[in-house]
Amino acid sequence: MTQVPQPGIGELPSLRQLNRATLIAFGAAVILVTTVLPAEYGVDPTGVGRLLGLTEMGETKQADAASHAAPAPPAVAAPAASPTPALKAGEPVEVTLTLAPNEGREVKATMKAGGEFDYRWATDGPEVRFELHGEQTGAAEGDYTSYEKGSSAGASGKFRAPFDGTHGWYWRNRTDRPVTITVTATGDFEKFAALP
Template sequence: MNQVPQPGIGELPSLRQLNRATLIALGAAAVILVTTVLPAEYGVDPTGVGRLLGLTEMGKVKRAEAASHAVPATPVAAAPAASPAPALKAGERVEVKLTLAPNEGREVKATMKAGGEFDYRWATDGAEVRFELHGEPAGAASDDYTSYEKGSSAGASGKFRAPFDGTHGWYWKNRTDQPVTITVTATGDFEKFAALP
């Protein structure tokens, strides 16, 4: 068996060398925190490096996902009572407009049969909001839903096809400190298209 020689007192690092190594390690950790961890995890990018590396958008999407699944302990603001949606004719264009207070979330849903389709367009009055396009089967429990798309945006458009009978639509959350107005229009095969209270 080989014995490892023990270093002599002159070979050990001095207190000054240890302090210097500690300061270098702390500095490196701070640079990594500011340039990669904050943008990738929280969407906060004080230096702009996270944007160049594509990490800031990843952090914003993570926060949007976390916010869409968070259940507030108390309601932020009382929503106005929703009036019953009028009966729709096939192919009728419907427009819904709602204003979200800071940190408020709301939904607009279409009641559809499996295979039904609609064309949609939604846009804010400027600011990006967190969104999730999702659906719930008819008669499902409150936590039984299918997510189709989520992220942060100031608008989107396209065509949606219902994979099952139920309600399908968007949840938006305003993460800014100003009110945001969202206008959504849809044309297609749905029984009802309205904001939820």
């Protein structure tokens, strides 16, 4: 059996060196919690990140990453979205979906360039992360155009398609309870439905 040599008293760190190393590690932990987590992941346990404007940046990064990533299969069966009724010109189409905590889903309209629709969407209370975006017909996987993103409990307005393709919203529930979103649209589209 081989014996491992033991360090001598002169080779051990001093109390001052141990205290200095501890303070450096503590400082790094403070920076991690107050700036890195809010700026990169939108996680702000202390509230300092929100005061510095870093939390919104992190939430936006996470929404971008989620909208670019292929949707992961849900751990539980996805709640059913309302079916798309047969479209009649000028009649509103309503889609309702429920997002589990940290789940993301999309509702898209298939449109021709120049087509317009009026829309209104709202949650049953809490704000969700959203991005209004579009994919051009024939575009490469992951290639899309972002029109608007942020956090809200609802929005309304008019949308005009800049190109042929699909246009709509991606929502992500960042709360710890299910959130129901109802979106209504009236206008020039071939299809308006929730994506699986």
